[in-house]
Amino acid sequence: MATIIECVPNFSEGRNRAVLTALEQTAKSVPGVSLLDFSGDKSHNRSVYTLVGSPKGIEEAAFALCKTACELIDLRHHSGEHPRMGATDVIPFIPLSGATMEQCVQLSKRVGERIYEELKIPVYLYEESACAEYRRNLASVRRGEFEGLREKMKNPDWVPDFGNAPHISAGAVAVGARAPLIAFNINLDTPDKNIASEIAKTIRFSSGGYKYCKAIGVFLEGKNAAQVSINMTNYAETPLYRIFNAVAAEAERRGVKIIGSEIIGLSPARALIDSAVHYLKLDGFDADKQVLDFRIGE
Amino acid sequence: MATIIECVPNFSEGRNRAVLTALEQTAKSVPGVSLLDFSGDKSHNRSVYTLVGSPKGIEEAAFALCKTACELIDLRHHSGEHPRMGATDVIPFIPLSGATMEQCVQLSKRVGERIYEELKIPVYLYEESACAEYRRNLASVRRGEFEGLREKMKNPDWVPDFGNAPHISAGAVAVGARAPLIAFNINLDTPDKNIASEIAKTIRFSSGGYKYCKAIGVFLEGKNAAQVSINMTNYAETPLYRIFNAVAAEAERRGVKIIGSEIIGLSPARALIDSAVHYLKLDGFDADKQVLDFRIGE
Numbered sequence: 001m002a003t004i005i006e007c008v009p010n011f012s013e014g015r016n017r018a019v020l021t022a023l024e025q026t027a028k029s030v031p032g033v034s035l036l037d038f039s040g041d042k043s044h045n046r047s048v049y050t051l052v053g054s055p056k057g058i059e060e061a062a063f064a065l066c067k068t069a070c071e072l073i074d075l076r077h078h079s080g081e082h083p084r085m086g087a088t089d090v091i092p093f094i095p096l097s098g099a100t101m102e103q104c105v106q107l108s109k110r111v112g113e114r115i116y117e118e119l120k121i122p123v124y125l126y127e128e129s130a131c132a133e134y135r136r137n138l139a140s141v142r143r144g145e146f147e148g149l150r151e152k153m154k155n156p157d158w159v160p161d162f163g164n165a166p167h168i169s170a171g172a173v174a175v176g177a178r179a180p181l182i183a184f185n186i187n188l189d190t191p192d193k194n195i196a197s198e199i200a201k202t203i204r205f206s207s208g209g210y211k212y213c214k215a216i217g218v219f220l221e222g223k224n225a226a227q228v229s230i231n232m233t234n235y236a237e238t239p240l241y242r243i244f245n246a247v248a249a250e251a252e253r254r255g256v257k258i259i260g261s262e263i264i265g266l267s268p269a270r271a272l273i274d275s276a277v278h279y280l281k282l283d284g285f286d287a288d289k290q291v292l293d294f295r296i297g298e
Numbered sequence: 299m300a301t302i303i304e305c306v307p308n309f310s311e312g313r314n315r316a317v318l319t320a321l322e323q324t325a326k327s328v329p330g331v332s333l334l335d336f337s338g339d340k341s342h343n344r345s346v347y348t349l350v351g352s353p354k355g356i357e358e359a360a361f362a363l364c365k366t367a368c369e370l371i372d373l374r375h376h377s378g379e380h381p382r383m384g385a386t387d388v389i390p391f392i393p394l395s396g397a398t399m400e401q402c403v404q405l406s407k408r409v410g411e412r413i414y415e416e417l418k419i420p421v422y423l424y425e426e427s428a429c430a431e432y433r434r435n436l437a438s439v440r441r442g443e444f445e446g447l448r449e450k451m452k453n454p455d456w457v458p459d460f461g462n463a464p465h466i467s468a469g470a471v472a473v474g475a476r477a478p479l480i481a482f483n484i485n486l487d488t489p490d491k492n493i494a495s496e497i498a499k500t501i502r503f504s505s506g507g508y509k510y511c512k513a514i515g516v517f518l519e520g521k522n523a524a525q526v527s528i529n530m531t532n533y534a535e536t537p538l539y540r541i542f543n544a545v546a547a548e549a550e551r552r553g554v555k556i557i558g559s560e561i562i563g564l565s566p567a568r569a570l571i572d573s574a575v576h577y578l579k580l581d582g583f584d585a586d587k588q589v590l591d592f593r594i595g596e
Contacts (some may be wrong), residue, residue, distance in 0.1 A: 004594065036593045047426065052594065096594070179592075187581075244578050260581040269567045269591040272578075277571035279577040280542050283485075283558040292478070293567040293591065295334050296302055296350050 003098040005058045005107070006180070007051045008265065009091045011069050012084045014040040014047050019072045023049060026068040032057025037265050043221045045080025046089070046111050047225050048183070052096065055107060062111050063118075066173065070119050074169040075146040081218045082229075085142045085149060086121065086171035093177045104177030105129045106227045112162050112175040122153070122163030122172045129176035131161060138174055138216065139206070146171040173275065182232040182271055183264035184240060190256045193219040196226035199250045203230070203243055210246070212238035235271035241278045269293065301396040303356045303405065304478065305349045307330050307389045309367050310382045312338040312345050315369045321347060324366040330355025335563065344387070348564065350394065353405060360389050361416075364471065368417050371416025372467040373444045376535065383440045383447060384419065384469035391475045394566070395592075400477030403427045410460050410473040420461030420470045422452070427474035429459060436472055444469040477510075480530040480569055481562035482538060484545050488554045491517040493522035497548045501528070501541055508544070510536035532568040539576040567591070 003288030013019045020040050020041040027035040032054035051061055056131035066088040073087035091111065093104040105128050112123035134157070144152045149166035152158045166172055188196055201207040204215040212234035218227050232240060248258055261291055270287060277285050288294055311317045318338050325333040331351035338345035349359055364386040371385035389409065391402040403426050410421035428434040432455070440452045447464035450456045464470055486494055495515030499505045502513040510532035516525050526545055530538060546556050568585060575583050586592060 006590075034593075036590075037587060065490050096590075184533045240578060241575075248347060258579060260579045262581050263583055266588050266590045266593065269571060272574035272589070273567060275574040275578055276538075276572075279572075279575055280538060281556060281558050283560050285561060290561060290564055291567050291570070292304070292334075292350070292564045295564070296332070296394070 001233070003055055003103075004052055005055050005099050005104060005262070006094040006096050007053075007058045007091065008094065008181075009049055009051075009062060009065050009066075010089045011047045011049070011073060011074050012045065012075060012078050012080070012087055012089050014080065015042050017053075022049055022068055022072055023047065023065060026064050027051055028169045030057055030061040030064060033061045036071050039264060041082075041264075043080065044082040045078065046082045046084065048265055054097070055103065058093065059107055059111055062093070062175075063114055066111075066115050066282050067092065067119060070121060070167070070170040075171045076169055078146070081220075082141055083139070083145055083216075084171075085144075085146045086167075086173040087169065088121075088173045089142075090138060090174040091176075092127065092181070092238055094180050095177070096180075101128055101177055101179075103252040108175045115173060115175070116160075116162035119167070119170070120163070121167040121170050122160035122165065124172060124174045125161040126174045126176040127178040140175050153215075172204055172282040177233055180268055182235055182240065182267050184232055184243070184261065185264065186228045186230065186244065186261045187220070187223065187259050188226045188228070188251055188256045189259045190226050191219065192256075193217050193225050193226045195251075195254050196228050198254070199247055200228050200230075202250050203228070203246050210238045210243060213243055231282075232271070235268070235274070239274045239278070240271055241275040244275075301353055301401075302350055303397050303402060304392040304394050305355050305360050305389065306392070307347055307349075307360060307363055308387045309345050309347075309385050309387055310373060310376050310378070311367070311370065311371050312340050312343045312378065318345055319367055320370055321345065321363060324362050325349055325359055326339055328355055328359040328362060331359045341378070342380040343376065344380045345381065352539045353401065354476065356391065357405055357409055360391070360473075361412055364389065364409075364413050364419070365417060368419060368450035368468040373469045376444070377381055379393045379442055381437075381440050382469075383442075383444045384465075384471040384526045385417075385467065385510070386471045387440075388424075388436060388472040389474075390425065391473075392478050393475070394478070399426055399475055399477070406475050407451075410471075413471060413473070414458075414460035417465070417467050417468070418424045418461070419465040420463065422470060422472045423459045424472045424474040425476040439472050477532040477534070477564050478569075480533055480538065480565050482530050482541070482559065483562065484528065484542065484559045485518070485521065485527045485557050486524045486526070486549055486554045487557045488524050489517065489522050491515050491524045492553050492555075493549075493554055494526050496552070497545055498526050500503075500548050501526070501538075501544050508541065520565075525594070530569075531574070533566070537576070538569055539570050539573040564590040
């Protein structure tokens with residue numbers, strides 16, 4: 001079985017087509033890498049690229065994208081709904097078939113070091129690559145955002161893993177290894193961002209909610225709607241339908257409804273199949289044995 | 299993406315272990331084909347084999363199995379609950395990943411012709427491969443069963459597509475292409491079979507219901523519960539969740555509830571993903587692009 005690693009870098013640009021195209025072309029230019037998906041969000045002013053490939057190819061592509069972003073994105077002129085601290089905001093490496101988490105941790109450290117050495121952008125290692133428990137969480141690493149970086153780096157607890165001062169226009173970047181993540185957003189029939197924020201608080205781990213759930217409330221200008229923007233960090237332990245049902249119940253309590261949801265980028269088939277099994281009340285369903293697609297190639 | 303075709307031949311033998319083993323070994327002997335499942339039913343005196351593989355492998359395996367069955371099964375000495383007309387009773391070809399229905403129609407015609415040319419067993423093309431609308435339905439093709447074949451073939455409407463007289467011991471075989479079928483049963487919190495039968499009537503095509511739905515009401519002695527027993531003949535056009543919701547509404551109208559459901563055998567991942575998309579209210583979700591499992595190996 002070939003070793004496949006996924007990389008899902010996030011960039012602080014979701015509006016300028018030329019920049020998005022340059023990032024796309026950079027991703028496509030690296031041998032051994034497939035660009036599976038990319039999407040820019042105007043109100044978040046942010047874009048996400050999904051790459052899979054060989055460890056060598058992914059390592060090269062991650063660096064190349066960070067370099068392109070550094071040349072084309074200036075955080076001093078950036079605004080958007082989503083918290084961010086860098087032109088390339090975060091670079092996660094995810095082990096897929098044949099790859100281990102440790103392999104991704106080592107890869108993230110090599111890429112982080114190179115980003116600082118060649119581009120002079122300071123790097124925080126996060127999640128599985130973090131040097132200390134309190135630095136695992138991306139929200140903690142990013143707290144203060146781009147504007148607060150200079151101050152943050154003076155705090156001995158928050159000296160970057162590589163570098164010690166922010167890049168003037170590209171800020172800082174979080175690099176690390178993690179399990180597959182699903183970006184799952186739920187839209188409400190209200191423009192009131194506060195309601196989305198309240199609901200986000202009820203479901204996220206950091207405020208007493210579900211263990212593998214991160215969530216914030218945002219306002220989507222294009223849709224004139226509030227959104228609970230969610231990251232599911234372990235869909236096997238905290239499944240999508242449980243979060244969806246919890247959001248529905250909390251929304252109802254506040255007199256609002258879910259008008260739709262979206263998955264940004266990719267999702268493993270299993271995460272969705274688990275939800276189907278729940279809603280269709282399937283008893284004794286064994287996905288490993290009964291899903292035809294999982295049996296092909298046996 | 300590799301082209302994968304499924305084939306689920308049915309044989310008129312469910313009791314003689316030696317015959318079932320010979321069929322199993324025939325299926326396993328063809329390169330490029332995996333035998334995913336097989337089961338024999340004693341009261342039906344019938345067995346079903348589920349194979350997947352490359353178009354070439356599946357074409358060869360279907361013929362080889364038909365040849366083995368012709369050598370070992372004699373319909374002149376066959377009795378069982380299930381209607382049947384041949385040693386190999388029916389050979390459906392189902393397009394899975396990367397395959398088209400038209401490809402399966404062409405494949406079914408080649409296999410049908412070869413069965414007649416080499417084994418002298420006459421062949422009716424059915425479902426998507428049928429030469430006329432009235433010959434699509436398997437129940438119509440099989441009406442009269444093995445014992446009525448000689449008479450049936452004299453009727454100009456029922457001359458086989460290949461051959462014109464029954465094989466003395468192997469009868470005739472129906473060969474065709476069809477969409478994947480899902481056996482989907484919904485259990486009610488009542489032992490009253492009449493309620494399940496009434497609900498079945500409201501959802502099945504033959505009584506004015508959904509186009510790709512067959513259903514009957516049955517009583518499950520083991521569970522002391524009534525069940526709506528459903529065959530979904532095209533999950534893309536008539537999706538599982540729509541049938542589930544319709545059954546829930548009809549059940550509620552009659553004061554009963556759904557206590558659970560089950561899928562018998564295999565289901566394509568997509569059928570379940572479609573249901574997850576419905577219940578999670580996912581907007582703009584493109585399974586071809588966003589399901590990671592469908593993208594790896596591109």
